[in-house]
Amino acid sequence: MTSHSGPGHDRSDAGLSAIIGERRQLINLAYRLLGSLAEAEDAVQETYARWYAMSRQRQEAIASPGAWLTKVASRICLDVLGSARARREQYVGEWVPEPLPGRTEWMSVRPGTATADPADPADRVTLDESVSMAFLVALESMTPAQRVALILHDVFGYSFAEIAEITGRTPAACRELASVARRRVRTSRPPAAPAAHQADLVRNFKQAWEARDIDTLIGLLDPGATFTADGGGQVRTTPHPIEGGERIAQYIVELAGRTADEVTILERTVNGRPGLTAQRAGVTVAVYAFEVEDDRIKHVWVIRNPDKLRAWMG
Secondary structure, eight states: OOOSOOHHHHHHHHHHHHHHHTHHHHHHHHHHHHSOHHHHHHHHHHHHHHHHTSOHHHHHTOSOHHHHHHHHHHHHHHHHHHHHHHHHHSSSSOOOOOOOBSOOOOOOSOTTOOSOOTTSOSOOOOTTGGGSHHHHHHHTTSOHHHHHHHIIIIITOOOHHHHHHHHTSOHHHHHHHHHHHHHHHHHHSOOOOOHHHHHHHHHHHHHHHHHTOHHHHHHHEEEEEEEEEEOTTTSOOOSSOEESHHHHHHHHHHHHHHHTTTEEEEEEEETTEEEEEEEETTEEEEEEEEEEETTEEEEEEEEOOGGGOGGGOO
């Protein structure tokens, strides 16, 4: 029996498979740039729409389709970031990045880019760190160009020459953007605590919450801790950040008193770090992410906006 798929079909199939195979990397990139899985998926969908809108001749003329897709996705994200700032000013309550459940990494640094640029510090942000809630929150203080330069270079290993093509700036300007962004990250967040240590603190926090043990909660929280909740105007939550360990502990105990018979607290991985979820009748209604500093919980982020919990409904 003769096969009807000749060499041309094989090349076409292989090319299509390679293009589709880039999707995970593009989602990883776009999520870090935008802090929203929904917006990341939209950006990647638009990237593929632009690819398939081209003629076959134009597609075949592109030497590296993966690089083309990354460049287009990054430019789309840059545009989205420009408009997102205005949208977030109109957002009801506090805006917190969309949380990701379970394992969030499927890729490694690009082949051939594992060695740090000798002109740059060796302490690049790792892939695991770059998806933490603390890191994503730190990115919110940056300009879109700073954010793009930092993520593409320090996380994904792109050269400043490649980033210059995406941002429309010079390589030197992109180097400076990444340098400023790097300094902002370092001053805004402490070094990440070991995951095992954070897991112990979060587990103790859960147990004290369930026991309504305010003294233990106060001992677990940094005196200057902050509690930030995102309800998106769709569910009731505290509209402004709660400052201070004692005030946060009081709030948690009051919350436990109101919801003890309705809500189950579960230990879950949130953005690659130990966290908690609250479930009502088997449905996730809140996700809790934590930042730990000096053996104390420094920040608690709570996401209750249903639009940001869709990935947790499975």
